[in-house]
Amino acid sequence: MTVSSCPNCTSPNICPIAYGYPGDEEEYLKLVAEKKIFPGGCLIDDNNPVWYCNNCGHKWGNYRNPDNIDSFDYDQGFNINEVYDQ
Numbered sequence: 001m002t003v004s005s006c007p008n009c010t011s012p013n014i015c016p017i018a019y020g021y022p023g024d025e026e027e028y029l030k031l032v033a034e035k036k037i038f039p040g041g042c043l044i045d046d047n048n049p050v051w052y053c054n055n056c057g058h059k060w061g062n063y064r065n066p067d068n069i070d071s072f073d074y075d076q077g078f079n080i081n082e083v084y085d086q
């Protein structure tokens, strides 16, 4: 499953939601400013959404379902698994 658009408004202007404290805060804030990630906070549970729509603010997906993070681009310098040690 590849997520490429918002299920609510069909906008392609979406980004993954990042949880936990960033290892590289400067890079993290840069990505947030560029709307490449959405800050999800430090708390995480089974119902956390994975995707955020920059257009309408809709959040969806399930953090615990790996299918939903298939298209996350780890090459952008922010790795959820490194930041949040499971």
Ligand SMILES: [Zn+2]
Binding pocket: 006, 007, 008, 009, 010, 011, 053, 054, 055, 056, 057, 058
């Ligand atoms: Zn939307």
